[in-house]
Amino acid sequence: MTFEPGLVHTPLTPLASDRRIDFDRYGRAIEFHLRHGAQSLAVPMHVGESVSLADTEKRQLITFAVEAAAKRAPVIAHVSDAGTGIAVALARHAQAAGAAAVIATTPYYWTPPPAMILEHFSQIAAAVEIPFFVLNAPDDMAGIKINADLAMKLVGKLPNFAGVVDASLDWQFMIELLTEAARVRPDFKLIAGTELMVSAGAIGATGMFSALASVAPKLVRQLFDLCRQQKLFEARVAQEEIAALRQIVKPGGIAALKAAARAMGRDYGNPRPPLLPLVAAAEKRLLAELETLPVLAAEPRGW
Amino acid sequence: MGFASLNPSYESNDMQNKFRGVMQSPVTPLKDDFSLDLPTFERLLDFHVRSGAPAISWPHHKGESLNLTIDERKLFAEAAVKTVAGRVPVTIHVSALAVEDTMALARHAQDIGADGILAITPYFWTPTLEAIEAYFVRLCTSIDLPVLSYNSPSYLAGVEITGELMAHLIEKLPNFVGVKEASFNSEKFLEISRAALKLRPNFAMLTGVEFLLPSVPLGGVGSYSAAGSICPNLCTELFDSCVAGEWGRARELQFKMTRLWHLFKDQYPSSLKGGMVIMGRAVGPTRAPLPTATPERQAYIRSQLEDLGILESEPYGW
Numbered sequence: 001m002t003f004e005p006g007l008v009h010t011p012l013t014p015l016a017s018d019r020r021i022d023f024d025r026y027g028r029a030i031e032f033h034l035r036h037g038a039q040s041l042a043v044p045m046h047v048g049e050s051v052s053l054a055d056t057e058k059r060q061l062i063t064f065a066v067e068a069a070a071k072r073a074p075v076i077a078h079v080s081d082a083g084t085g086i087a088v089a090l091a092r093h094a095q096a097a098g099a100a101a102v103i104a105t106t107p108y109y110w111t112p113p114p115a116m117i118l119e120h121f122s123q124i125a126a127a128v129e130i131p132f133f134v135l136n137a138p139d140d141m142a143g144i145k146i147n148a149d150l151a152m153k154l155v156g157k158l159p160n161f162a163g164v165v166d167a168s169l170d171w172q173f174m175i176e177l178l179t180e181a182a183r184v185r186p187d188f189k190l191i192a193g194t195e196l197m198v199s200a201g202a203i204g205a206t207g208m209f210s211a212l213a214s215v216a217p218k219l220v221r222q223l224f225d226l227c228r229q230q231k232l233f234e235a236r237v238a239q240e241e242i243a244a245l246r247q248i249v250k251p252g253g254i255a256a257l258k259a260a261a262r263a264m265g266r267d268y269g270n271p272r273p274p275l276l277p278l279v280a281a282a283e284k285r286l287l288a289e290l291e292t293l294p295v296l297a298a299e300p301r302g303w
Numbered sequence: 304m305g306f307a308s309l310n311p312s313y314e315s316n317d318m319q320n321k322f323r324g325v326m327q328s329p330v331t332p333l334k335d336d337f338s339l340d341l342p343t344f345e346r347l348l349d350f351h352v353r354s355g356a357p358a359i360s361w362p363h364h365k366g367e368s369l370n371l372t373i374d375e376r377k378l379f380a381e382a383a384v385k386t387v388a389g390r391v392p393v394t395i396h397v398s399a400l401a402v403e404d405t406m407a408l409a410r411h412a413q414d415i416g417a418d419g420i421l422a423i424t425p426y427f428w429t430p431t432l433e434a435i436e437a438y439f440v441r442l443c444t445s446i447d448l449p450v451l452s453y454n455s456p457s458y459l460a461g462v463e464i465t466g467e468l469m470a471h472l473i474e475k476l477p478n479f480v481g482v483k484e485a486s487f488n489s490e491k492f493l494e495i496s497r498a499a500l501k502l503r504p505n506f507a508m509l510t511g512v513e514f515l516l517p518s519v520p521l522g523g524v525g526s527y528s529a530a531g532s533i534c535p536n537l538c539t540e541l542f543d544s545c546v547a548g549e550w551g552r553a554r555e556l557q558f559k560m561t562r563l564w565h566l567f568k569d570q571y572p573s574s575l576k577g578g579m580v581i582m583g584r585a586v587g588p589t590r591a592p593l594p595t596a597t598p599e600r601q602a603y604i605r606s607q608l609e610d611l612g613i614l615e616s617e618p619y620g621w
Contacts, residue, residue: 168488169488169489169490169491170487170488171487171488171489171514171517171518172487172514172561172564174517175516175517175557175558175561176561176565178558179558179561179562194490196489196490196493198489198517198520198521199489199492199516199517199518199520199521200489200517202516202517202519202520202550202553202554203516203517203554203557204554230550230551232520232548232550233520233548235520236520236521236522239493239521240493240497243490243493243494243497244497246490247494
């Protein structure tokens with residue numbers, strides 16, 4: 001079941017002023033991503049405010065995304081939850097809705113030890129036949145991370161465990177993971193979980209998740225293509241430009257990303273509580289900092 | 304007198320680029336009673352130079368720096384400069400628990416004719432960015448030698464040199480010439496390399512261990528070696544394949560190197576010293592609180608080195 005996700009855009013979730021999902025705009029967002037370099041979509045990732053969506057909304061959103069993509073690009077459904085049973089049910093829904101794969105990170109809140117993580121992932125993966133990816137995102141998960149040992153136990157147990165999407169950016173982990181996993185499962189995938197792909201690409205990552213594609217999809221695609229062609233020295237300029245963009249947006253999180261997208265003519269509304277929109281001064285500062293990036297001039301405006 | 308006034312051509316390429324490639328930091332040979340073994344240290348230094356080390360740096364943590372007295376450190380620093388005798392640059396690692404000791408070691412390194420020093424952010428106190436800045440300013444202005452900084456947030460409770468601080472230091476200090484960036488993390492490496500190389504294109508972006516594959520494409524120019532006393536040939540081949548952009552070959556070698564790192568990082572540098580016995584280059588025990596590799600551990604290391612083909616591909620003995 002080799003599934004090569006390639007460049008995976010992770011859309012923001014557009015919210016109306018009453019905080020409901022604006023599906024009309026979501027459809028436009030998906031068209032935007034497909035027109036601007038996405039080879040796959042992953043919805044709703046943390047950047048799509050998954051944790052702030054009700055279970056029924058997540059189901060709706062996954063179904064909507066699969067239908068909107070209309071076989072032009074595979075959709076990876078993000079099914080992370082605190083409760084294993086809830087994640088399992090969402091994974092089943094995703095498969096039934098036509099998702100190409102599911103992805104999950106460690107269970108929320110419980111500070112799970114490795115045995116608990118293993119069981120959580122095992123139940124989710126066993127509930128579906130489509131490929132299952134693990135998201136390693138210690139910065140999002142209070143430091144809880146996957147190690148190569150745990151990944152190898154999953155490889156041994158789960159025939160549909162297809163790979164790790166790594167946002168830890170940890171060279172030692174990535175190298176160890178590929179060293180071990182490739183011996184047992186040659187088509188095991190390392191996917192860069194952020195746009196910092198040059199090092200991951202050198203190590204052997206073949207795909208990349210991108211949140212910044214909502215702001216600068218051309219730059220993202222350029223970086224990804226160079227990495228995939230193993231033009232790693234040539235990729236450094238694009239990598240540094242993306243790192244600069246990332247550094248500007250990162251402190252304000254999703255609110256800043258939404259503000260940056262709005263500056264590019266794509267209004268996703270404000271994030272849902274408990275996240276707050278940027279205060280006016282912070283938004284002004286953000287926009288001024290974005291102005292310092294000449295590379296944004298070449299990026300698409302509007303939907 | 305400041306460094307810049309002594310060396311107006313300081314910014315020239317050759318001054319800074321001498322810190323590149325897989326540089327070797329020898330372990331510290333000890334006799335059975337745990338005292339310093341000078342003749343073996345001299346042999347080891349010579350071995351590193353003959354087997355291709357582009358530079359020598361001592362005593363890193365793998366040289367048990369923190370388990371040596373300041374007098375012992377001075378004694379072997381002098382031996383290192385004398386034995387290497389200008390064949391390759393020698394830097395002295397001056398990090399010590401007490402900052403006053405660091406200052407004394409730095410002045411000593413200059414007096415004995417070392418080519419540079421290396422210093423980590425201060426231990427234990429979790430210093431603020433302002434305190435880290437004051438520390439490096441004091442260190443760099445106290446000597447004329449080139450200074451390499453050492454960033455190791457995972458060992459030092461998150462204490463790190465940010466990109467912004469690195470930029471300040473570069474702007475202020477003409478002899479602040481590089482960093483051993485040992486976070487092994489894409490974002491941290493990039494944050495520093497972006498800030499530093501813009502201001503000082505020859506700033507030496509070095510990594511710890513031999514993580515060259517992920518760092519060279521981002522502007523990395525070398526590393527300090529962990530396993531060089533075991534596999535100097537592998538170090539050279541890995542570096543050469545990275546700078547040549549032979550990524551397939553580099554990946555293969557990096558994965559092999561990382562297996563060695565996992566073998567040795569357990570009770571580092573005890574296992575390394577254990578492995579050196581297998582390679583015919585015994586250097587004695589390791590000082591407490593670090594354990595000394597047992598015969599069982601050595602046997603395990605031998606089986607791993609066999610499995611990796613190291614016994615055939617690397618030099619045996621001195």
